[in-house]
Amino acid sequence: MTSRSPKTTARTSSEARAVARTQTLLKGKDGIGTVRRTTLPGGLRVITETLPSVRSATFGIWAHVGSRDETPALGGATHYLEHLLFKGTHRRSALDISSALDAVGGEMNAFTAKEYTCYYARVLDTDLPLAIDVVCDMLTGSLILQEDVDAERGVILEEIAMTEDDPGDVVHDLFAKTMFGDTPLGRPVLGTVDTVEALTADRIRRFYKKHYDPTHLVVAAAGNVDHATVVRQVRRAFEKAGALTRTDAVPVAPRDGRRTIRTAGRVEVLSRRTEQAHVVLGVPGLARTDDRRWALGVLNTALGGGMSSRLFQEVREKRGLAYSVYSYTSGFADCGLFGVYAGCRPSQVHDVLSICRDELDRVAREGLTDDEIARAIGQLKGSTVLGLEDTGALMNRIGKSELCWGDQMSVDDMLARMAAVTPDDVRDVAAELLGQRPSLSVIGPLKDKQADRLHTAVA
Known part of the structure; x- marks a missing residue:
């Protein structure tokens, strides 16, 4: 491998920073409600809405992946991965992740849908840097260890059992199956007992690497936030993880879907x-x-x-x-x-x-x-x-x-x-x-x- 001098490295970093693009998408009155977007060199989009009158901020990362991106053998992988990103990174244990937000009275959670996944934290505006660092660390530095996969499998099976005990929820999954049949949109987001039990750490890691590239992510923050500050803190967190190295990367386009079979009279x-x-x-x-x-x-x-x-x-x-x-x-x-x-x-x-x-x-x-x-x-x-x-x-x-x-x-x-x-x-x-x-x-x-x-x- 050919080494590069510090001078070359610095120039490359400077060139990468030069291609970040910032746009004002919606101009609010007196700065209130202004929405801005910055696209970083690695294809990561950062979008904010400013509301100076509040004392809180919500920070989230949206991933362009949902249960409809799963093959039958990977049923429930997106939701399984959502759980696993809370289990620890190279820098933090699962307890470190949860206690960091608890210590400042913040709230942190995630949800998986058919076509996207979202991880978010709501904190006091003064604690936004902490929320950014923790959530970005989860998204870029997850370990996905075998022991965590094995331990969380039981949690997810309990979640499936809990859902099965609520027929008011199950009937909507049944209706999706009735309408879409055995297609990704017709299958439950949680997967089934059989598919969850069959998922391995290696399969989930490959799924993670494929779908959590910065080009597939949108970072969003709203509340008493400063756009430039959020961009700088997000950039620092992603660069620390080595996640913005592709300076020519382009964000993925919105999903155009695959024509799904729909039935009538079933x-x-x-x-x-x-x-x-x-x-x-x-x-x-x-x-x-x-x-x-x-x-x-x-x-x-x-x-x-x-x-x-x-x-x-x-x-x-x-x-x-x-x-x-x-x-x-x-x-x-x-x-x-x-x-x-x-x-x-x-x-x-x-x-x-x-x-x-x-x-x-x-x-x-x-x-x-x-x-x-x-x-x-x-x-x-x-x-x-x-x-x-x-x-x-x-x-x-x-x-x-x-x-x-x-x-x-x-x-x-x-x-x-x-x-x-x-x-x-x-x-x-x-x-x-x-x-x-x-x-x-x-x-x-x-x-x-x-x-x-x-x-x-x-x-």
Whole structure:
């Protein structure tokens, strides 16, 4: 190996620093709400939103990897890895990681989804350098030791068991399987007992090295933060780990997805000795980049998004058939879901399904009234603003936007897009989506004749 003189090394480092690019994506008023992005030479993106009026900051790192990136043999690897990054690095033990944030009253956690993973810490603004150092160390210096893999396997199996004990959660995994079949989007994020037991430390290390390259990461910070300071501290942490050596690296583009098989008219019933029957009735929805998603958001809110929604009024208020009933949407890179959930007594499952199906058919044929649409738009606008009242929500918004869309939309622009939705927009998307033949997933203590009758709900 040819050695390099200190002079050459210094020049290379200087050249690398020269190519960092900083952009102001959203300009706030008097600096409040300003969003900036810096792309470092190693392809790492750092994005911040400044809110000087608060005393806290939330720091997160988003990874461009989720459970849909797993092969069948790697089922649950993304979530397993999320756990393992808390188990220790070259510089810190698992106790060092947790105690560092506990000592300053901070909060630290992570979550894994179908298309991304996020690690974050919320601290006092004065403790942001500590949060940056700890989280960056976790992402760049994880050891993934065999003994940690073996120990954490039991924890994850317990998490799977805990989820299995909650049929209200399991029914949504069952519905994904009903809609997407044996595809990455149809499989559970946690994996299964069999796949988790089969995962090895070597497999997880290879998965880590492939998907946690700086080009696959977005660093996001929101609150009382200074952009240049955050960039400098993040850069120092990543360079300390030797993670920014590729000066010509380019960040990966937002996921364009792989066309996923979606089915119609399928019924999946899982027999469980539960007190309630848990039901999801739904249809294929819209991809998260579809411009019609604003109209779909209004439709979802009016149909099952609150106490004044049609489903809540018809199922709960007028007939008392369920305590919990709502509709929801899930958008992925290339497809989506629109679903209706209800939990009810097993003897009333057919009545609940009949009402829900009737409402979906009616809205598909007739649309919503102007009053319903106006009320839904107002509800959406209010909930959007109220949901962004803390630094964690702001960090989530800018980090996910950068990873999934590659750009930022101001809150004012979001509110304007909602306000611009017309009754015809909502009627068009309702006719297209709700006019499809639905699929159905049910968990509960249903008898054979009851289960056989469920097919009529999707006929």
